[in-house]
Amino acid sequence: MSSASQQPTVVLIGPPGSGKSTIGLLLADRLGLSFRDTDTDVEAVAGKPVSDVFVEDGEARFRELEAVAVQAALEGHDGVLSLGGGAVLHGPTQELLAGHRVVYLRVGLDQAVKRVGLASARPLLVLNPRSQLRKLMEERRPVYERLAVTxxxxxxxxxxxxxxxxxxTL
Structure with missing residues (x-):
C-alpha cells in the first residue's frame, strides 16, 4: 500500500487539556499502532517549540505550518493522530477531516485548567489563562462537535x- 492511500485509524480533536497526547499514545499502544501529533510535526519543521513559533513567527505562520502538517498526516499516517486544538478552525482542514474517524475528547473548563495549568507555556493562554481557555473552548466547541463521529x-x-x-467504538 502506498503512503498516499494510508489514512489514520482515528483522529483525536479537542481543546488544550482534553488529553489528546496522553490518550493518543495509550490508544496507539493498545491498538498496536503508531502515534503522531501534528504539533510535534510542526516543531520538527520549524526547528523550535510551538510556543517559540507563536512568539517569534506569529500565530499566522504557526497556522500555515499546522495546516501543512495536518494534511500530510491525514494523507500518510495510518495510526492514531492527534491534532492541535486549533487545527480544526482551518476550513480546508475541516474538509479534509470528512470521512475520517474523528473522536472529540470533551473536557470541562475546570478539568482543562487543572491539566494545562495556569502557568502554562501555551501561547494562546498567556494573558488571563482561565478566561482565555474558557473563550477558546466556547468558540471551538461547535466545530469539534460538528466534525466528530464520536x-x-x-x-x-x-x-x-x-x-x-x-x-x-473502532
Missing amino acids: TVETDDREPADIVAEIAA
Whole structure:
C-alpha cells in the first residue's frame, strides 16, 4: 500500500487539556499502532517549540505550518493522530477531516485548567489563562462537535477508561 492511500485509524480533536497526547499514545499502544501529533510535526519543521513559533513567527505562520502538517498526516499516517486544538478552525482542514474517524475528547473548563495549568507555556493562554481557555473552548466547541463521529467525555475519568471506550467504538 502506498503512503498516499494510508489514512489514520482515528483522529483525536479537542481543546488544550482534553488529553489528546496522553490518550493518543495509550490508544496507539493498545491498538498496536503508531502515534503522531501534528504539533510535534510542526516543531520538527520549524526547528523550535510551538510556543517559540507563536512568539517569534506569529500565530499566522504557526497556522500555515499546522495546516501543512495536518494534511500530510491525514494523507500518510495510518495510526492514531492527534491534532492541535486549533487545527480544526482551518476550513480546508475541516474538509479534509470528512470521512475520517474523528473522536472529540470533551473536557470541562475546570478539568482543562487543572491539566494545562495556569502557568502554562501555551501561547494562546498567556494573558488571563482561565478566561482565555474558557473563550477558546466556547468558540471551538461547535466545530469539534460538528466534525466528530464520536464524542468521549474525559472529566474525572482515568485515561485507561477513555482509551477502552474509544477502542470499543473502532
